Amino acid sequence: MNDSTKTLMKMKKAGKLVRLAQRKNGPKSYKRGQGALLRALADHDGATQRELVVALGLNRAMLKDVVRKAKRNGYVTIEDAGEKKLYAVKLTDEGRKLAKKHENAQDKTAEAILSCLSAEEREQLDALNEKIIVSLKGAGIDGKKKGHKMRRKSKKHCRRH
Numbered sequence: 123m124n125d126s127t128k129t130l131m132k133m134k135k136a137g138k139l140v141r142l143a144q145r146k147n148g149p150k151s152y153k154r155g156q157g158a159l160l161r162a163l164a165d166h167d168g169a170t171q172r173e174l175v176v177a178l179g180l181n182r183a184m185l186k187d188v189v190r191k192a193k194r195n196g197y198v199t200i201e202d203a204g205e206k207k208l209y210a211v212k213l214t215d216e217g218r219k220l221a222k223k224h225e226n227a228q229d230k231t232a233e234a235i236l237s238c239l240s241a242e243e244r245e246q247l248d249a250l251n252e253k254i255i256v257s258l259k260g261a262g263i264d265g266k267k268k269g270h271k272m273r274r275k276s277k278k279h280c281r282r283h
Contacts, residue, residue: 143235147227155180155188157224160197160213164221168210170203179264192217 155178162177163169169177175185189211192198197217203210213221236244258264 140231140235143231144228147231147234155184156192156195156197159188159192159211160217160221161224163198163211163213164218164225168201168212170208170210172208174211 158178159174162174166173166177171182171185174180174189175182178185178188180188189198189200192211193200196214197220199212199214201210201212202208236247239247
């Protein structure tokens with residue numbers, strides 16, 4: 123096993139431990155996708171569908187599903203944004219409380235994970251992570267999810283013709 127493979131395996135293990143620490147410290151009531159939505163709205167309440175698609179890296183159908191579930195759970199309200207087929211999503215008081223609770227849990231998790239590093243080491247880690255992110259984006263790996271339904275439809279369409 124070469125050094126690059128060892129480093130990649132350590133990064134994967136670190137990522138898994140970070141997710142476990144977040145799960146341990148975070149609110150248990152988050153459903154898939156709703157946490158990211160609430161975090162985005164905590165910073166930009168009343169964002170439109172278009173803004174949320176860009177911020178979350180979801181396609182419109184996936185966003186619609188996440189927003190519908192968050193509304194059903196009482197975390198958000200949906201309001202007309204004035205333009206045809208455009209709506210604004212706003213946090214309810216319950217959604218705002220949950221977003222704040224999650225933010226506090228994330229701060230606690232970050233401090234627990236990074237407490238073993240000095241300020242200089244944290245800066246180095248940030249710089250290295252940024253360098254990796256820029257490199258991956260330059261290689262066309264942007265981390266945006268593609269809709270499963272869209273891929274399935276296009277495959278079916280290709281098979282027919």
